[in-house]
Amino acid sequence: MGEGVVPLVEVDQSGHAERPWVVEAIRRLKADQQRSADTHLHAVRMPAFDDVDLYLKDESTHPTGSLKHRLARSLFLYGLCSGLIQEGTHVVEASSGSTAVSEAFFAHLLGLPFTAVMARTTSPSKIALIEREGGRCVLVDDPASVYDVARGLADESGGHYLDQFTYAERATDWRGNNNIAESIFDQLSMERFPEPTWVVVGAGTGGTSATIGRFVRYRGLSTRLCVVDPENSAFLAAFRDPTCGETTCGSRIEGIGRPRAEPSFLPDLVDRMIQVPDAASVAAVHFLRARIGQLAGPSTGTALYAATKLACDMRAAGEAGSIVTLLCDDGVRYLETYFSDSWVAAQGWDLTPYLEVLTRAWDDGVWTG
Secondary structure (H helix, E strand, O other), rough: OOOOOOOOOOOOOOOOOOHHHHHHHHHHHHHHHHHOOOEEEEEEEOOOOOEEEEEEEEEEHOOEEHHHHHHHHHHHHHHOOOOOHHHOOOOOOOOHHHHHHHHHHHHOOOOOOHHEEEOOOOOHHHHHHHHOOOEEEEEEEOOHHHHHHHHHHHHHOOOOOOOOOHHHHHHHOOOOOOOOHHHHHHHHHOOOOOOOOOOEEEEEOOOHHHHHHHHHHHHOOOOOEEEEEEEEEOHHHHHHHHOOOOOOOOOOOOOOOOOOOOOOHHHHHHOOEOOOOOOOHHHHHHHHHHHHOEEEEEHHHHHHHHHHHHHHHHOOOOOOEEEEEOOOOOOHHHOOOOOOOHHHHHOOOOEEEEEHHHHHHHHHHHOOO
């Protein structure tokens, strides 16, 4: 070695023993994507609307029965490709239910232990689905504590906290790669209004609205994004003022609405927000079931109620176009709650006025809400 030359310091970790396992895990996730990535886009006829088309993107047909199948797969891929998940890693999540159901499925697929931390009010059917996949459920009384409890469990076990509320907006490739936005626009390509006037979604993490909002801008489209929020959720306040830091008691509509504005919610990508009464959300899924025979979860009702309002606004303005919203999950999970007359009555919800609003809107094109 030449005089004055400082030798290189080399640390070679290229032979990581876990690399073959990670490669195989990623292959399994990609295989699931090949089998189940796309879902149906249903055209829904509203009698009073000749020039406004409504579509439901049916995410309930994923193997785990909800929109969250996409997110869960993305979170696992993100963890694997970032070196955060290895063979035997204990995977932990804070979830109100559907995300945890999907994550339990993928943890089982990869042979990983999984724990979901969720509010004690989560429906028993969702808990049963998680446990069926071999997951463990930790129930807490305070919904706002799920983040800290989940993070603590991961730290104690040397595991990985998936943290959907932080990573949802960055784990999904918003440019395309068969994400939900690309799927929607591809499926609309042969329709009479292939570029929708509105896409209407709820916010649980904010990841779906972030993906769609970014995709629309990336493709240079004029489509507007409407995010719906249930009562007692903090997202609407954050949309009005991103610096407000307002916290709430949380939503009674499972799957959307949060006691705080989550890091993955990007309000600058949203064109309009509509807060929907809880009774209206529930009435809308009862209405959907009666009108087209589709059984959907309550977050679908939140979006459907707002989408109907937007359709009436377009009709009143003489505007033609299309509206797309999501059928987020299957209503079978809620037969003992949101579809139970006694349970609904116990919540103090009167669905009748909102059913009348929807009937008048669909049949006459007039919004009376």
